[in-house]
Amino acid sequence: EVQLVQSGAEVKKPGESLKISCKGSGYSFTNFWIGWVRQMPGKGLELMGVIYPGDSDTIYSPSFQGQVTISADKSISTAYLQWNRLKPSDTAMYYCARPRSGWPGWFDPWGQGTLVTVSS
């Protein structure tokens, strides 16, 4: 079974750094893109960027370029989303998801989500 399992919920203060993870299993991790999607409280879905773990090729949505860093460690089949200095506006649910058949594409499966809360 193809699965994406994300790290647990985080509570952070403004200005802190954070790295959340997404571990893939049941497929060849290096051969499929993985994307990160933000969902702010009560709002819709926003695609942040995608990474190809095979060669770490990364493409950011213009809205998120420079705001976050997407990376991957293919040795442990894990993708990451990282912030250097969190802001309260980063409070959101973050999902990883795999484009089914290359990028651009539609997403399936999805991780279960990681809730990030940034508050002083």
Add this chain to the structure above:
Amino acid sequence: DIQMTQSPSTLSASVGDRVTITCRASQTISSWLAWYQQKPGKAPKLLIYKASTLESGVPSRFSGSGSGTEFTLTISSLQPDDFATYYCQQYSRDSPWTFGQGTKVEIK
């Protein structure tokens, strides 16, 4: 950037109703469109891709149609499990970053 506009934003319907949700793209995206269902506290679930291809395991009461700039998701007979929020996603090579803003299907 390609903008995706869903309508309506909220839809009130009864079990057994036929429900149609529209997604319009600001420029042509051929058939590069997917539909997802999301329930509160859960990750989105893929329903349809390539505008009209039903994902395996998704009930046949769901269908998608359209190409170019106008697309529809239809639920032929609404079931209790279908009350959720629905999102379209375009994945055109020109600007593959956008979801629609969502349509919440509520119990009437």
